[in-house]
Amino acid sequence: MSAPALPDVPTTLLIGGSWRPAAGGATFPVDNPATGQALIEVADAGVPDALDAIRAAADAQQALAALSPAQRAALLRRVEAALRDRTDEIALLITLEMGKPIAESRGEVGYAADFFGWFADEALRIGGDYRLAPTGLTRILVQHKAVGPCLLITPWNFPLAMGARKIAPAIAAGCPSVLKPAEQTPLTSLLLARIIEESGAPPGAVNVLTTSRPAEAVGAVIDSGLARKLSFTGSTEVGKLLLARCAAQVMRTSMELGGNAPFIVCADADLDEAVEGALLAKMRNIGQACTAANRFIVAESLAGEFTSRLAKRMGALTVAAGWLDGSQVGPLIDDAAVEKFDRLVRDALDRGATVETGAVPAIGRFVTPTVLSGVAPGTALLDEEIFGPLAPITTFRAEEEAVRAANGTPYGLVSYVYTRDLRRALRLVGSLATGMVGVNSGVVSNAAAPFGGVKQSGLGREGGFEGIAEYLDTTYAAIPV
Structure with missing residues (x-):
């Protein structure tokens, strides 16, 4: 069975605004599930690459947070437009590395674009609060600020939409990120990262680690102490392991886990x-x-x-x-x-x-x-x-x-x-x-609804008004009257 030609796609890591091979030059193959044959080889990140990526994200925090809400919204709108303009190219890539029918892949591109459009508007609606203390002696000023560098782990079944559902609110809130896509479907994430880069994201705002050794790379990012939030979509079993690992760093977590x-x-x-x-x-x-x-x-x-x-x-x-x-x-x-x-x-x-x-x-x-x-x-x-x-x-x-x-x-x-x-x-x-x-x-x-579960299906919500809150910390200032 002959497959269509693979669209042009990056195959190296994106770290700090630079596309580069993995340390030592390691690679791994990405299969076409319909044929069982390799499509291409991509960089196989290890611990040194993972540490470089989270450092790059931490270094980009100030530049991304310095963008005004309107500038972050405009960036997200440019990504949305690029996804819609390149629907056929991206849909073919999804089908080749994941297997779904091309009509469904086109639908996924539209769904992913919806998240960038939704959170472009949410970037402008990050609110706060001002109130007078009951004593009348103190003004209470409440602000919501970016939580900090994020580790985003996405599954293989919706390789574009799941990345969009995490990256879009992170950028809207002013959080840089390290994206670790599933090893079965890294190509779509790499192309998405290139589109975000071409849309004007600051260097290091989005970093991508492709790896066949996810436990090592993810563990290094969590243990670094630089990542302040983990957003994970995947199995309940892996989610429990990640929650335990994050506990040592008291990291914010969002978990979209298994269902029945x-x-x-x-x-x-x-x-x-x-x-x-x-x-x-x-x-x-x-x-x-x-x-x-x-x-x-x-x-x-x-x-x-x-x-x-x-x-x-x-x-x-x-x-x-x-x-x-x-x-x-x-x-x-x-x-x-x-x-x-x-x-x-x-x-x-x-x-x-x-x-x-x-x-x-x-x-x-x-x-x-x-x-x-x-x-x-x-x-x-x-x-x-x-x-x-x-x-x-x-x-x-x-x-x-x-x-x-x-x-x-x-x-x-x-x-x-x-x-x-x-x-x-x-x-x-x-x-x-x-x-x-x-x-x-x-x-x-x-994209406009809060997606998520209860019990062992997860923690937190993605999408909707609730989605951006997962990437924001609350600061309160007491100001004497």
């Missing part, structure tokens, strides 16, 4: 809307999203029809390399993802689940969209984050039963609810232990 999203279809739901929403919630990014519907909990009276319709729609999706016309389902990111997908399907079948569509052997990294009914309690895919095009269906009779099933997990990122009863919808929003709820909607991601 329930998709509840109530007996009064509009079935057409519920099936469309299920496709969006399950199949976005080939099911490789923390917001992907993981467990379909369907009213018993509708389960047969819902299952039949969903299986028909998922079974008709076109599985092909993301750059090919008509591709709707690309490859999984790597061989380990394929092995996990197969393991989860086998476990469910061994426990008595019925195949409604799919469940055929993978071809390379391409797996077939799969719907399973009759999934028994205790089945692994009800407890683990699936990260693939696999939809397990269970049923319920009473609303309380659905809520117990939905909440019966240590995760709490997002839920989906389909019902035509407004009171029921609001009741479920209040009962579900998740940070976000899609009500008759299979998509919750929005």
Whole structure:
């Protein structure tokens, strides 16, 4: 299978405004998941590079903070415009290194651009407070200032959008950063950094470390004492390790971790809307999203029809390399993802689940969209984050039963609810232990909304009015009357 030519992209580290190789010249390959072949080699940063990067960020703090809110906003607007102007180029790069269909990659570019536009406006709205103390003897002046150099760690599944969701508020607040992208998808982050640089960011405002040894590089940045905040998107297991590491430096942290999203279809739901929403919630990014519907909990009276319709729609999706016309389902990111997908399907079948569509052997990294009914309690895919095009269906009779099933997990990122009863919808929003709820909607991601979870799905929020607060410290001055 021949792939399109790779767009022009940097392959070295960006540190202090200079593109340079890793110390010792080490590199590692970046694979195309559709072909399994290497696209290109990029610099493989080690501890010396990591320390140089965080020092460069610390050195850039004053210059970035000195920019007025209007100047930071203008910088972000220039980045937004560049992303929109170069959509096709960037989308192809995302598809080549991550695998998603090109139409979804174009959507990701637009989503990423939205963050730069949103936080351009937020840069102008950083507020404060002035009040008189109850005694009347002291004026209280409250200011919000940049927290300082940030370490930003992004996942492979949305390589542009996740970088944008962290870098944009950091710049808006006046915080320089060190970006450590996932080793599977570093190319998109490198191109984003070049675009930010070309848009006029001060040297060192954004530094990029690509590495195949993330624990070493990340640990060095945290232990340096120069980084004042960590923003991480990834697995709960890694997030816990990073929280423990950050505790020694008392660093601010934002954590967007794993999910196990329930998709509840109530007996009064509009079935057409519920099936469309299920496709969006399950199949976005080939099911490789923390917001992907993981467990379909369907009213018993509708389960047969819902299952039949969903299986028909998922079974008709076109599985092909993301750059090919008509591709709707690309490859999984790597061989380990394929092995996990197969393991989860086998476990469910061994426990008595019925195949409604799919469940055929993978071809390379391409797996077939799969719907399973009759999934028994205790089945692994009800407890683990699936990260693939696999939809397990269970049923319920009473609303309380659905809520117990939905909440019966240590995760709490997002839920989906389909019902035509407004009171029921609001009741479920209040009962579900998740940070976000899609009500008759299979998509919750929005740059203007606070994205994040509860329980073991994370800490803090990204996007919305709340997003910039994660990058600001509060200073209070007492001024005698």
